[in-house]
Amino acid sequence: MNIKSLIRNVPNFPKEGISYKDVTPLLLNPEAMDFYVQKWANQIDSPIDKVVGIESRGFFFATLLAKKLNAGFVPIRKSGKLPYQTLQESYALEYGKDELEIHTDAIQPRERVLIHDDVLATGGTAKAACNLVERLGGEIVQCNFLIELSFLEGRNQLPGREITSLIQY
Ligand SMILES: O=P(O)(O)OC[C@H]1O[C@H](OP(=O)(O)OP(=O)(O)O)[C@H](O)[C@@H]1O
Ligand SMILES: Nc1ncnc2[nH]cnc12
Numbered sequence: 519m520n521i522k523s524l525i526r527n528v529p530n531f532p533k534e535g536i537s538y539k540d541v542t543p544l545l546l547n548p549e550a551m552d553f554y555v556q557k558w559a560n561q562i563d564s565p566i567d568k569v570v571g572i573e574s575r576g577f578f579f580a581t582l583l584a585k586k587l588n589a590g591f592v593p594i595r596k597s598g599k600l601p602y603q604t605l606q607e608s609y610a611l612e613y614g615k616d617e618l619e620i621h622t623d624a625i626q627p628r629e630r631v632l633i634h635d636d637v638l639a640t641g642g643t644a645k646a647a648c649n650l651v652e653r654l655g656g657e658i659v660q661c662n663f664l665i666e667l668s669f670l671e672g673r674n675q676l677p678g679r680e681i682t683s684l685i686q687y
Pocket of ligand 2: 536537538539540612613637639640667
């Protein structure tokens with residue numbers, strides 16, 4: 519299966535000079551979705567308590583992966599969207615700045631956590647997500663991504679962590 523053919527490159531979105539990786543063609547293909555969620559699941563050889571997905575595109579795959587691993591799903595959302603008590607972290611993006619939140623009761627101390635997002639770019643989002651999980655006492659087993667924009671060196675923001683991606687640009 520050629521996954522790159524299911525990722526659409528959109529030049530100059532959302533800003534001039536950004537080459538946006540659009541995953542919606544992949545979402546239209548249930549066979550491909552199944553194949554790649556299974557691929558992520560196969561990388562995991564020890565129990566996972568929670569799969570964390572990062573709003574919004576991280577949710578597309580993280581809920582499916584949580585179900586496959588028989589783990590709970592935890593949403594990390596942009597500021598002001600989660601209704602209960604939260605922790606917050608600010609971060610910078612390839613094309614802006616934002617703040618993420620997690621519910622304080624979403625992860626218990628020492629739970630084993632997998633963090634998923636669709637894209638690893640500068641790494642600011644993933645770093646903020648890792649900080650939130652660790653502030654709640656969670657143990658991060660792996661951070662996995664569909665796409666890694668290697669030229670932005672996001673891995674440098676996540677030293678010492680196990681990081682996997684299925685497609686690299
Ligand atoms: O590695 P970084 O430079 O931090 O960028 C990666 C993040 O950027 C995108 O999200 P975006 O904030 O555009 O939100 P969306 O998923 O709601 O579209 C993507 O889904 C990642 O979460
Ligand atoms: N170039 C890009 N395409 C899609 N999502 C992104 N998130 C950060 N940079 C991105």
